[in-house]
Amino acid sequence: MFCVECGREDKIFRDGTCLNCYLKSHTFTKGPKIIELSNCPHCDSFKFKNTWISEHFGDILKKAIKINFQISKELDKVDINSECTEKKEGMICKVYISGFIENEEIIEEHEILVRFDRTVCDVCSKRFGGYHEAIVQIRADNRKLKNKELIDIRATAESLIEDLQAEGNRALFITDIAEEHGGLDFYISEKAAGLAIAKKIQEKYGGEIKQSSKNIGMKDSKQMYRMTYLIRIPSYEKGFFLKIDNSFFQIISFHGNKVKLIDLSKWNETTFDVKSIQKSSILGGEELIKEMILISQTNDEVQVMDQKNYKINIVKKPKQVSFDSKTVKTVKLNDRLFLIPVV
Numbered sequence: 336m337f338c339v340e341c342g343r344e345d346k347i348f349r350d351g352t353c354l355n356c357y358l359k360s361h362t363f364t365k366g367p368k369i370i371e372l373s374n375c376p377h378c379d380s381f382k383f384k385n386t387w388i389s390e391h392f393g394d395i396l397k398k399a400i401k402i403n404f405q406i407s408k409e410l411d412k413v414d415i416n417s418e419c420t421e422k423k424e425g426m427i428c429k430v431y432i433s434g435f436i437e438n439e440e441i442i443e444e445h446e447i448l449v450r451f452d453r454t455v456c457d458v459c460s461k462r463f464g465g466y467h468e469a470i471v472q473i474r475a476d477n478r479k480l481k482n483k484e485l486i487d488i489r490a491t492a493e494s495l496i497e498d499l500q501a502e503g504n505r506a507l508f509i510t511d512i513a514e515e516h517g518g519l520d521f522y523i524s525e526k527a528a529g530l531a532i533a534k535k536i537q538e539k540y541g542g543e544i545k546q547s548s549k550n551i552g553m554k555d556s557k558q559m560y561r562m563t564y565l566i567r568i569p570s571y572e573k574g575f576f577l578k579i580d581n582s583f584f585q586i587i588s589f590h591g592n593k594v595k596l597i598d599l600s601k602w603n604e605t606t607f608d609v610k611s612i613q614k615s616s617i618l619g620g621e622e623l624i625k626e627m628i629l630i631s632q633t634n635d636e637v638q639v640m641d642q643k644n645y646k647i648n649i650v651k652k653p654k655q656v657s658f659d660s661k662t663v664k665t666v667k668l669n670d671r672l673f674l675i676p677v678v
């Protein structure tokens with residue numbers, strides 16, 4: 336057959352023309368010159384079909400093109416790519432829409448302007464309105480939180496929230512953080528995340544979590560409650576030395592209501608209740624640790640020298656170990672010298 340356009344003898348594709356002429360005389364994509372998108376100036380999310388989403392601009396633009404452009408159904412394997420430059424009036428974007436007709440790749444280029452309508456999103460307006468479903472209160476038993484605890488607890492809570500947000504929960508946020516009565520208060524938009532923070536702090540510092548709830552009225556004909564999670568961390572910390580009865584221990588870690596300790600005379604681990612620890616006497620923390628020069632060792636003993644006064648001490652090995660370092664860590668508790676376990 337002869338093509339009615341070019342007159343060449345070829346396979347007729349459609350409307351009496353060959354594929355080549357058909358492709359030349361048709362366009363397969365059509366769209367507006369300007370696209371408007373609502374964009375939140377605070378969190379940079381975009382409104383899309385009445386829903387706010389946090390995605391990269393490139394992905395948002397792809398979605399907007401799919402909706403605003405007419406892309407011929409004749410095109411197979413449609414792909415959209417773009418190159419954008421930021422200008423005062425918005426983003427100037429070169430949009431490439433590609434696809435296949437009968438194994439022939441078609442790429443059509445459009446230049447569009449994406450204008451941004453700056454609107455505060457649903458989540459940010461809730462956040463600025465002080466919305467919170469949970470309050471997490473961190474306090475220390477009989478003392479104020481130390482500066483390094485304040486910094487660490489804050490960072491722990493913030494990074495936990497960031498992780499949960501990164502998993503796709505954009506409705507989650509910290510409304511406020513306040514230092515109160517020597518402790519910290521976190522105001523969190525969701526209860527589950529509030530409890531997760533309390534548990535994470537408990538894991539690190541020990542202590543008990545107390546929950547209470549407060550009726551805050553009706554919403555969509557449902558009773559609403561605000562949760563408070565109070566966690567009182569113990570007055571002692573990881574690394575502290577304790578005397579219980581006539582034995583000496585170092586705190587290794589906290590597990591909810593339990594404390595893992597190491598018995599310094601035998602180097603074996605034991606677990607105690609937080610409550611029973613509260614009655615013990617605290618001798619101090621890591622400031623008591625002294626590094627001494629290892630002079631010699633036998634199976635049962637080590638000879639160590641104090642680096643300050645060159646005094647030599649003989650210490651019984653808590654168990655059969657052989658030290659291969661030049662120094663060992665020691666602690667003097669009630670005039671008894673102990674070797675600190677090597678971790």
Ligand SMILES: [Zn+2]
Nearest residue numbers: 338341353356
């Ligand atoms: Zn032709």
Ligand SMILES: [Zn+2]
Nearest residue numbers: 375378456459
């Ligand atoms: Zn926002």
